[in-house]
Amino acid sequence: MKLRIKFAKRGVVKYIGHLDLMRYFQKAFRRTDIKVKYSGGFSPHMIMSFAQALGVGVESEGEYFDVEVEDGQDVSLMVQKLNEQMVEGISVKEITVLPEKAGNAMASVAASLYEIDFYEGENPISEGIIEKYNALDTLSFTKKTKSGESTFNIKDFVYSIEYISNGIRFTCDSSSSGNLKPKFLVDSLIRLGGKDPEAYPFHILRHELYLRKADGELAPLNYVE
Amino acid sequence: MQKLAIPESVLMSVEKPERYIGHEFNSVIKDKSKISVRFAMCFPDVYEIGMSHLGIAILYDMFNSFEDTWCERVYSPWPDMDKIMREKKIPLFGLESQEPIKNFDFLGITIQYEMVYTNILQVLDLSGIPLLAKERTWDDPIVIGGGPCTSNPEPLADFFDMFYIGEGETRYRELLDIYKRSRADGDSREEFLHKAATIPGMYVPSMLDVVYKEDGTIDKFVPKFPDVPKKVLKEIVKDLDNTYYPEKPVVPFIKVTQDRMVLEIQRGCIRGCRFCQAGQIYKPVRERSVEYLLDKASKILKNTGHEEITLSSLSSSDYTHLDELLNQLIEECNDKKVNIALPSLRIDRFSLDVMDKIQDIKKSSLTFAPEAGSQRMRDIICKGLTEEDIINGATMAFKGGWTKVKLYFMLGLPFETEEDIKGIADLSNLIAATFYDTVPKEERVNGHVQIVTSTSFFIPKPFTAFQWASMNTADEFIDKAEHTKRYIMGELNQKHIKYNWHEADVSMLEGVFARGDRKLSKVLLNAYKKGCIFDAWSEFYKNDLWLKAFEEENVSMEFYTTRERPDDEVFPWDFIDCGVTRAYLLREWHRARNGEVTPNCRRQCSFCGSARFDCGICINR
Structure with missing residues (x-):
């Protein structure tokens, strides 16, 4: 069983x-x-x-x-x-x-819902920054890899973002082929507001892991069709 | 909300933060408003080593079974954390409450090997407790030491308020009661220590003056008060079926050195190997019953979920009900998919059969500890293992499919000659040759045999027949190791013998502290202040700083190491009575010189003095 x-x-x-x-x-x-x-x-x-x-x-x-x-x-x-x-x-x-x-x-994982909590001082990601983010077509992020650097459009991996008073909540790709590190998005958004990510330590809470149903919608990983 | 002593940014920056967070399964949390004694139990080495120690687990369980006491654990922070705690002034804390050790009533430190001595100072320092006992007040916990090194606690005398000599299960309740009364009565710290010194097994260094002769040896010991005993007799548990044994040991999150449940089948050893301290200080041998052990094993497996049991004792083959115990354990364990590990086993027909039953198909290596290369030397050290035993054992093992053999020897034993050193190479070669004689070519699993021969340097220890002996110098040790290597290279099967030897410098230091006196406290303090900690870890051991500390304090290492002691010299540890008498040890020292073997306790009583404890093999041979 x-x-x-x-x-x-x-x-x-x-x-x-x-x-x-x-x-x-x-x-x-x-x-x-x-x-x-x-x-x-x-x-x-x-x-x-x-x-x-x-x-x-x-x-x-x-x-x-x-x-x-x-x-x-x-x-x-x-x-x-x-x-x-x-x-x-x-x-x-x-x-x-x-x-x-x-x-x-492991093979079923499609996405995660994360909550970010800035525990020291103010939330550097305002509602305005989220609006600005939503209006963009692309938001480039460059990460260091073993063979140098690679740049990708972070928006391809983020499904939705929501502002909360002490941080943000977002759903993003967590599949084995496109797993997005929460820090990549958070740092990009802080920079979008012209601030230094190093100055804003945060806690990460994962609320849920999702699979993709036959109809293409996300559902919690223990959903049975 | 759970609290932690170490801030998040620090925990995220150090190696293995799990060492510092506590909260493990079965760790004990109590309501501190209902507690009158808070006891911090420390193993002054890294968490993974300390958490593998049965003695601490037994005492943790015992203290926490007292309703008025809360016992917590504390270990040496690893150098990365040590550095940050000093910089950020974070005081050392108990893992359970995460509260500073300084606020505890007692800090108990187990002293298992000499190379943790600087870590003891680290623990005191990080706790904010004055390093020197005489500078402490009631604002500091009572610092009490225990464990095998307290059979000669003198090099540590300046740093401890008191020592508990012997097995910890017997007298702590009495000590805690006297402590509670003293605090309630408003006694001074000194008044309390004076009272504590009258409890059997307790040694309070500040209550005993040591008078030296001009040549640096000891003239006599003088107790400060008439009611403080001149000699401290070690404490022992008489009935090991009727004492504390943890049924719910703490289950660590990280993989510790001993990631399994430990079943101590007996305490003590019937053999009187003349180099071995454990063989003397835990006398007489006392067995636990099969029923007791099976009951504990079943409960502990259920309460921890461990996948392996290890049977612990100084010599498992000497446990009289081993066959019965193993058969029943195997039955219970196979059912639960639990492995059984059996170290300290003599290699013979019986043990090979047992290993066939308990080990999985991959045949790991077999270990022999002949300790010396020639029969002459094995007689001198009273190691009752003959070449015939070893070759018979190896032959059976090779027939059974084993191809790897580990051999342990010592260099620098008393009365050693070049022949004894060559004997190490010859015996290694003979075992290799036995493989080729025993196993036909077509049946050789890996094609050839693998012998790993290791030598350590002999260090004379207190309460052994060799406590009078001279220890070699570091140069002599290195020279002997090189000779051993050359002899091995000259053997026919040298290609299949790998040779390892120990560091000589650290052995010298261990030799100094093993038979040291109070004059060493200042050297220890000096070396610690220079930055020596984790001396047991070769990557942190700084020999140059140690040599400088001895020089600056004007203390000669040779006084403690190479000097052979006359029969009547008063030793720093002579105020301790560990059960075996000095007369017996001296007899053994003289017999060693003549190469006379002394029969083990089961065969014949040697009148060592342990019979006065009236238990174990002394009453039940």
């Missing part, structure tokens, strides 16, 4: 790296009576795959991983059983049984 598990990572646990988070969940499962399936081979490991690595320092209300468990277990009790094994800040929100033919979590 394949499950998709939605969880939140809030507070001090945001400093836990991706590999350590995987180990954390493996140990948490082993503290319950939920029987996770193991791979074969010389060193068997739990069949578990995360949708996307969350950067160190980023919080989230919408992370996902897939895990395969033995058939015949009570799914409705699993959320409670796992939450009894969580540390403060990490919580299991929903468990969805996936149809056999469902694509894996």
Whole structure:
């Protein structure tokens, strides 16, 4: 039985790296009576795959991983059983049984909803800057790569932006082919207002990860057609 | 909202911020308004090392089982964080509450090896606690040391208010009660320490004066008050089935050195290897019962989710119910897909069968610790392992499919000759040759055998038969390592023998502190002020600064290392009674000189003095 598990990572646990988070969940499962399936081979490991690595320092209300468990277990009790094994800040929100033919979590990711919070002083991205951004055809961003620099139009990767009092909220491409780093957009917008991004430290909260439905619309990653 | 002592910008800039955030599964949070004693338990090395230590886990569990006490953990901040904490004046904090150590009632520091001594000063310094005990007031916690190095705590005497000698499970409750009463009665810090010094196992350096002779050796010890004992007898747990053992150890987020649950099957060792301090200071050997161990293993696995168990003891093969324990553990573990690790195992038919059962198909390397290359030298050190044992073990292992062998030896043992050094190369070669004699060409898995021979430099330790011995100089060590290398290069199978040896400089320093006295406190302070920390990490070890510190303080390293002690010299640690008597150790020192082997405790009692504890093998042979 394949499950998709939605969880939140809030507070001090945001400093836990991706590999350590995987180990954390493996140990948490082993503290319950939920029987996770193991791979074969010389060193068997739990069949578990995360949708996307969350950067160190980023919080989230919408992370996902897939895990395969033995058939015949009570799914409705699993959320409670796992939450009894969580540390403060990490919580299991929903468990969805996936149809056999469902694509894996990692390949399904299409987009993310982020919230940016400028925690020291004022919000450098005013409503005016968002209007200015909306009026532009292209907003170039140059990133350093291993082989030099590459320039792209950041607007191709951003689906919507909304102003909030202490920052912004936006939906952007998070697919494996076009994953946009939130910092790229935030820095570009601050610069658009003529300010220095270095002067405005911010927190990132991911609200949701989305897949793309057959009709082309976005839906939370645990949506089942 | 959870709080952290270290600001976000700093955590995002250092290596492994998880070392500093606490909040791990099973870590203990208490309501501090209901707590009367706050205890910070420190392992003065990096988090990953400190979190792997069973002793701390046992004491953490014990203290937190006391309703009036909250015990938190603290480790040495890594040099990147150390630097920022000094610059930004961030005080060192307990991982659980994230509050400054300075506000705690006690700071307990476990002292596991000599090379953490400067890290102890780092922990005190970052906490804002005066480094010198005599400068502390009630604004500072009581700084108490424990662990194996407290069998000679003297080089650290200036920095600790007190030491706990022996096993920690027995006397802390009494100490905390006296502390609470002292605080309630408005006692001075000195009054409290005086009272504490009368509890068995407690040593308060400021309550004991040391009188030196003109030649720098010790004349006598003089207690400051008549009720302070002249000798401190180590504390031990008599019944290991009836004591504290953590059923819910903390599960770290990061992968620590020991990323598994530890099951301590017994304490102490029946063998009296003459170089080994652990073999003496943990006497007598006391076993835990199979029922106790299985019960703990099952609970701990359930409460942690660990995927591996390691059985811990000084010599697992000597545990009398090993067969029964393993069979039952394997049953439980296979079911839960848990691996079993079994270090410190003698290589014989039984252990190879066991390894076949518990290890997966990839056959990792086998380890032998002959410690010395010749039978003559193995008799001198009383290592009851013969060439025949080793070759038989290797033959069986090679037949079973193993192709890698690790060998551990020591250079610079007392009465060593060139023949003993050559013996290291010869034995390595003989094991390689055994492979080719045993395994037919078509069955050789990797085509050839791989031998890794490692030598460390012998360091005489207190409370061993060799506490009287002279230690080699760094030049002699290097010379001996080069000879070993040359002998190995001359062997027929040299292509398949890899040779490693230890750093000599750091061994010299360890040798100084191991048998050091109070005069070393000032050298330690000097070296720390020059910037020495994390001396156990070769990338941070600064030998030139250490040499300068000895020079400036006018202290000779040779006085502590190369000097052979006369039979009647008073040692800095002689005010401690670790159970085995000085008369027994001296007997062993003389027997070593004659190459006489002493039978182990199970075969015959050697009247070492431990029988007075009235427990373990002494009453149940």
